[in-house]
Amino acid sequence: MRLRLIPLGTSAGRPTLQRGASALAVAAEGAWVLCDCGEGAQLSAQRAGLSLSRLDAVLITHLHGDHFNGLPGLLGTLGLEGRQRPLVVAGPPGLAELLQHLARAGSLGTGEMEVRVLEQRGNGGEVRVEGSQFEVESRPLAHRVPTFGFRVALPARTGTLDVEAAVVAGVPAGPLFADLKAGRPVTLPDGRVVEPAGLVGPPRRGASMAYALDTVPCPSAVELARGVDALVHEATYEHGRAALAHERGHSTGVEAARIAADAEAATLVLTHFSPSVNGDAVAEEARSIHPRIVAAKDLLEIAVDR
Ligand SMILES: [Zn+2]
Known part of the structure; x- marks a missing residue:
């Protein structure tokens, strides 16, 4: 999603x-x-x-x-x-x-x-x-x-189920797949128990965004935006007016880009x-x-x- x-x-x-x-x-x-x-x-x-x-x-x-x-x-x-x-x-x-x-x-x-x-x-x-x-x-x-x-x-979101490997392990297609995806071990008709480990990938992080307004460039904004898919950051002035921006408690676009780069935010x-x-x-x-x-x-x- x-x-x-x-x-x-x-x-x-x-x-x-x-x-x-x-x-x-x-x-x-x-x-x-x-x-x-x-x-x-x-x-x-x-x-x-x-x-x-x-x-x-x-x-x-x-x-x-x-x-x-x-x-x-x-x-x-x-x-x-x-x-x-x-x-x-x-x-x-x-x-x-x-x-x-x-x-x-x-x-x-x-x-x-x-x-x-x-x-x-x-x-x-x-x-x-x-x-x-x-x-x-x-x-x-x-x-x-x-x-x-x-x-x-x-x-x-739950990890991806390796359907082929599940079938090889003897799990019949159907509701047991959902149990495995949810991280639950399943019991087969012959009594064997199959663990989800190895059949289901790691959970996938949901989409994320951070919203940083209004602020001078600060470490807390980097922490807030760590690894997000999109950082929305204020950029009140162009970089030539950085002094004015700081005096008024704001950032420039260049500074916002440094925050996004430090936080490894995918999009700014x-x-x-x-x-x-x-x-x-x-x-x-x-x-x-x-x-x-x-x-x-x-x-x-x-x-x-x-
Ligand atoms: Zn404002």
Whole structure:
């Protein structure tokens, strides 16, 4: 199974006519999670054909407006739709209090829906999204306010069964194959027991992605993105303005490429472009460091396969 990355907003600081404020959908069969929820994210999600009822979780990196301001509106829409299923909203410390303020002021309108706020702390860790196929983890990043990046993966799949070898071992085609694939020894009609070892390959890792916004280049981003199929990293400025980027807690495309190379991420997706930069040019100057770089564009889907 593969993941689909659908950028819903790729601008830094504020939306422009070409780029919405930060938001990215990570979708698999029948469900999706939303990384950041800048202003306009719910409209972009509708344009992308994503069903809001299939949203499993919202992962907010930090509370700057260009990553958060779309959340109250999205929660209100889910409330109006009469959603009963709880919604996980993970994010930095302070998220719960902020949402409580908005709820008390009557700004949220979440109706019957329970919003499960999971504040990330310290070195981050597992983000439990009950009933979801997605495996989510967080790690702290280095920005001007408490910020966490997220890693989203599909579960590991069972190894491949060597059918020929199984038949040679005397296992008849049928339900016993499924037992072997699941790692269980099987008993044959003649009483012999056949172990799965040697007949079934190792489990195959599910597709995975990491989302690192906003941050200066930091070791924690490398840890977050270790071995992922796609790293989505901010690239607010071109490398000529690295000093400005750092002063504002951001990275350049070249620096994001170094992070991706260090983490051995297969593909790098650059996003969070300042309205003053050309995203394609930022990607181009980073290509000498990492061979597979995509400059994200709103609603331009990126397939992530293992
Ligand atoms: Zn930002």
